[in-house]
Amino acid sequence: MIADRQAWMGLLARAEPSRLAAALGAMEALPGHDWLRAPEIGAAMVRGRIGGQGAAFNLGEMTVTRCALRLATGEVGHAYVQGRDREHAARAALVDALMQGPRAPEAEAAVLAPLRAAAAAAARDRAEKAAATRVEFFTLQRGED
Template sequence: MNSEKSMTAGENGNHANRKAWMSLLATADAKALQDLWQDYGCNPDHTWLRPPEVGGVMVQGRMGASGAPFNLGEMTVTRCALTLPDGTVGHGYVQGRSKGQAETAAKVDALMQTGAAGDVRRQILSPLEAARQARKMSRAAKAAATKVDFFTMVRGED
């Protein structure tokens, strides 16, 4: 997700941008998302199209990223869908069993398709992206600390 890019109302429907913020919301820390949502201070009226519900999805994998797909196992997800008074539809799909996180994700998704997108990006999505990058860097640093360099010594008898 490119958090540097500002979004205008005309860009809100961009599929790549929506995919990026939906991915960020789906994998965000539930407490961090709720805290940022509370700080944002806007809780729009909405009508449920599908209230939050917990279920499972089959996760598929591929060997070498190009092999035939195989079923890896199931993962628990929570999903919901809502509509704002202006007709904008928001969807929330999150890992785990957090109905509150799914609801918040759906509200953020809906607001990102309106004129409030810039504020939502600045106050919610950008901090979530920064936290994701920090986790990624921390994980990379831990992995780098365990790196072992193997080398071959040339023997003098050759």
């Protein structure tokens, strides 16, 4: 369950805001909610490692927007998104809360499945563009060795 939630929260955070808005707009009768933490903009320290190993170092800061809400039915949703888009964070938190309740199958079909398909298509496009610029190197053996 934790890995599933991490996956859908990552998908929502990386989703193009207009796609998320359109997908969420396709759902009927979205429930009311109360803010536990209204969308707020701040910064987070990004840490890195050389080659994915070794000691971590502070790479720099990035702007993030976070929020938390509680649906009228009691489910709590959280969101952290890159940038300064309050609406994107609010929509992501709403979907997170919906995924924890009885409307999870509807949210999966209406929101997450289209976002997952769009992310896969974007990854394929990036891979095709990278493959088009691939250079194959080869070495000829010299006769004197």
